[in-house]
Amino acid sequence: MSNRFIVWFNDYRPDDRPRVGGKNAGLGEMINADLPVPPGFAVTTEGFETIRNHPRTVEEVRELLATVDFGDPPGIRELSRKIRSLIEALPMAADVEESIRLAYTQLCGRCKQDDVPVAVRSSATAEDLPDASFAGQQDTFLWIRGADSVVQHVKRCWSSLFTDRAMSYRHEMGHDHEVVSMSVAVQQMVDPKSAGVAFTLDPATGDRSQVAIESSWGLGEAVVSGEVTPDNFLVDKVILEIHSRTISPKHTELVMRADGNGVEWHDVTAERQQAPSVSDAELLEITRMAKAAERYFGAPQDVEWAVDRHLPEGRNIVMLQSRPETVWSRKAPRQVSEPGSGFMDSIVSTLLSPVHTRGSVPADDGEA
């Protein structure tokens, strides 16, 4: 059940956005759009505020901030360490903690698994700063199991509002540290065979008839962080044909640790490095989902997806995030027709500068 401190993704309504943050709101909307998102819930900003408004936090954080020199990176790191230890050491308010434990138990029931592994992710939000970007400034914790650990990692997410990066960013942008709040996503962990991103246009040309997909082995962090050169595919959105594929050597992958808690980087065997990290059927399914997200949100999207290794092909793709594409969406749209010119003008100019393109013949790699 959703309450003050908990909003289940599938209960999400648009007015929840301020208290669950952009990331959780996106997951809620994706579920509303019938996209396959792993189940989970948001711990609302009200939960975070019980800690931030704790008298000890208010007083000590203010004191610490007063002393810091933002031109001194080691100093900021030390400050961050102190504030974070302070927040993580404080007891969580009983009603917040109970709500989280109850929600986690219900999630285990929903997933039919005791101590279901979850991802615990930060979702920063600033009601008065709708354009502020907090992406990548806060922490994410993967393969978290058990209610105690979930509660602990929610606190670690809260404290990650005070990472040195986040504080420096707010300082540079002139934002007061109190205007930013924090919601946390607790979501069933996907065990990805492979994962990556999908753009609902070709980033190279802005061609909106294409979905560009990048993919690598293991968790999507490998692609998002730039740790590997991913496989790259171009799929025609309309006729669902894969007509460009580049397989890159993917030397490393982020996978669950052997003890089942957390993640670690593994080397990838030479053979798997050269193998495509997604099948054709999976590519087409990813394309369909990216199209659905684009249609639902009404603008080109940048989607994160994963292939669950425990589910059969056809039902194994999940979506983890969908945000508006920002580069081409800001440019003037591609206009092809020349206003005021008749069809004969167009036929003449086609004959005079014919279609030198034979687009479907793939260019040789290297020599022509």
Next chain:
Amino acid sequence: MANRFPSPFEAETPPGAEGWEDLYTYSLPFSEDRRDYEEATFWFQDSIHWAEPLTPWDATWYEYAIAALSQYNTRHYLIPPALGIDYRLLNGYAYLTPVPVLDGAEIEARVPQFMERAGFYFMNWGDLYDKWLVKMKDLIAEMEAISFSPLPEKEDMEVITEGHGTGSGLTIQEEYRGLLNLGLKLWHYHFEFLNLGYAAYLDYFGFCKQAFPNIPDLAIARMVAGVEVDLFRPDEELKKLAAIVVDNGLEDQLAGGLAALEGTPFMDHWNSVKHPWFNYSAGNGFYHSDKVWIEHPEIPLGFVAGYVERIKAGEDISRPIERIREERDRIVEEYTALLSSDEDREAFQGKLGLARVVFPYVENHNFYVEHWSHSVMFRKMKELGDVFVKEGFLASREDVFYMKRDEVNEALWDMYSAWAVGTSPRGPVYWPREVARRKGIVDALRQWTPSPALGEPPEVVTEPFTIMLWGITSESIGMWLGAGEDADGGLRGFAASPGVAEGPARVIMSADDIGQLEEGEILVAPITAPSWAPAFGTIGAAVTDIGGMMSHAAIVCREYGLPAVTGTAFGTRDIETGTMLRVDGSSGTVTVLD
């Protein structure tokens, strides 16, 4: 990798073919008289239409077709950057080269004239096409009315009493000249619309490529396809006949041929549709040796038997027109929604609309001209052959195709003159000897393997019809020079129809052999003419040596939902029957599987 193809003057005459040049009009072979021009020019072999060496009379269609095509570019519509297609024979094989307009001022001067002339056709396409269908059928009726009969011992009494003042010798010569004129007129009609149809299609194609730089060619083609066109009618009729066999339990009679089916509902339907739909060539219609269904009923009956088996196996053999049409509408709707402005959507609808107006002609003309009219024309020529056989000029009716078209006039003169004088013609001694010699030459020419092209390739191919119809592009020339192989030893061609299929190869060089195809095999052919349609129910995919996105193979495969890779240049040379292949019609690759 070589950067040029052999010169036409480097080609050796195959042993036994010496003097081949004399089998054709004197202007057809490459010659010292025009060597400078011919050597400086890039020529490609047109194996879509003329993959085999031509016999002397069959060269008629080659000359009529290319001259008529050229005439419409050059003299009727004044296509601004393009004159005609120049054409030659080398060792009996057809080589073409597009002739551009190079002078910028001349191109500019042609523009307003083109707009006025072509514009008129586009604005009145529907009415003009209706007229075309009428005059085309009239022309065929005129051809059918032509008849050749042996010269009589004496003229009928009516010739005297009605005061004709002329005799049978004049008539037979007039009939032949009339037939030739109808043939040339036929090829005028053929190109009355075609070049403009391609121009409109290219404009639509170019718009799609600009709006969506990565859009596959086949997506562009699929947006205009799926309409019911006459080109598919013959195959549709075979399917109906198969249903009649199953419904009436006529399987045993079917095995016995048309005679055994006499008096059954099968024959009722057969007789009601055989004209015109079975005036259908099992080849591409350009060779006298191509078998026409109506004269070789065993060919269509074989296909009917194949369909009967599939119906009895519970298969739905109808072409899924509704599904193709729905899918086409979905594709159009989605691409339209992806355009960035209402102006673009309007322009796109206009161009797509025009492409759809012109496309039925682009698809259908082939049935009316190459299949129906050519079938009639060859039939009439064989009747004339019978006359020559009766008069002892020829041993067999088909030997008439070893005469040049103008030599037929001379032979008729010889026959007439001797008949008039009451003496012996030279023909019965001259022609059997000459035909035997010529057959030896043509057989020797058949042993020669033509280079896909001659001379130095242009930096970039821009001539629109060359790209559209023959699929000749800078890339395909590069492929030929690189022997068509990609890095992994596979073959590359045009991604002509989407999908992937694996199966054993069946190399088929001639339409006569399509009966060898077995379920799921990959058809590997120099070309696939639309008359091969029944084969497409059997095969898993098609690979051709020559042809682009608009080649018949590409169109038919897209309609039938089969993967196809066209224009591989060396498919039939490099692939052996039985080899396991993977055909990727989306990327245009053919891979040999271990």
